[in-house]
Structures are given as structure tokens and as C-alpha cells.
Amino acid sequence: LFKNNDLNISYLPKAYYHYVQGKNSNFLTHRYTEEDFERDVRLKNHCLKLMSNHPLYAMVEKRNAFHIVRRAFNSGIFSSTEFKKRTYEYRNLIKSYRYIVWHRRYRLYFSCIGAYQIMSIYKIVIKWIKNINLG
Numbered sequence: 001l002f003k004n005n006d007l008n009i010s011y012l013p014k015a016y017y018h019y020v021q022g023k024n025s026n027f028l029t030h031r032y033t034e035e036d037f038e039r040d041v042r043l044k045n046h047c048l049k050l051m052s053n054h055p056l057y058a059m060v061e062k063r064n065a066f067h068i069v070r071r072a073f074n075s076g077i078f079s080s081t082e083f084k085k086r087t088y089e090y091r092n093l094i095k096s097y098r099y100i101v102w103h104r105r106y107r108l109y110f111s112c113i114g115a116y117q118i119m120s121i122y123k124i125v126i127k128w129i130k131n132i133n134l135g
Helices: 034-050 057-075 080-095 102-134
Strands: none
Touching: 034 057, 057 080, 057 102, 080 102
């Protein structure tokens, strides 16, 4: 991004919402789809291409991999086999991404290597336990 001389960067001390609107959608929010997954992968590849030889390349690569896999995991749109097929290449990036709490990293890591259904159940059980403890 910084290679583009026409780019202006500013800081605004206010929070804004970010929406993604699909080209075939009249709604600003929608359910995550396979098309969204593919768009995330293309965006990651484009971003990393722009950042080649940048000192933060490895960190951005891990962060992007984490967010792609997390969004796909939380959406529940893929079967366990399909999830592994589409995310297996990200497994080691996620495992080594130390900025995320270990249990989230490993839940996604194990999902990438074929334990998607088990990790989905694990997530539900942990959420249920937290609700019991809070209630």
C-alpha cells in the first residue's frame, strides 16, 4: 500500500463501522459465504504481494491467515473435510501466531488439520460453561 504515491493516510480519533457489500447483494450485512472466503483469500494474496520484502510481512501473513480461518470456522459453511481442504495451508501460520490466546490458536489449528467438528463442539461446550459460570 505504501508504494502507491497517491495514497494519503490520516488518523481519525473516532470509531466507524466497516461493512462489506457483495456485488450481488442489496444488503450491507449478510451471512458469510464461500464467495466471501474466496474474496478474503484474494485480498490476503494481494496485500502480501504489495508487502513483499517489508519487515512486517510475516506478521501480516499470520494475521491474515488467522482471520481467514477464524471467519470460515465461525461461519460453519464448510464440512470438516472441506474446511481442511481450504485451510490446511494456513495451519502453521496460525499455530505460530503468538498474538492470539493459545486455546483459540489451537482450536483453529486442529480444525485446519481435520478436527473441525470436534473443535466446533469444543467451542459450544466452552461457551456453555462460561454462561453457567456467569449465571
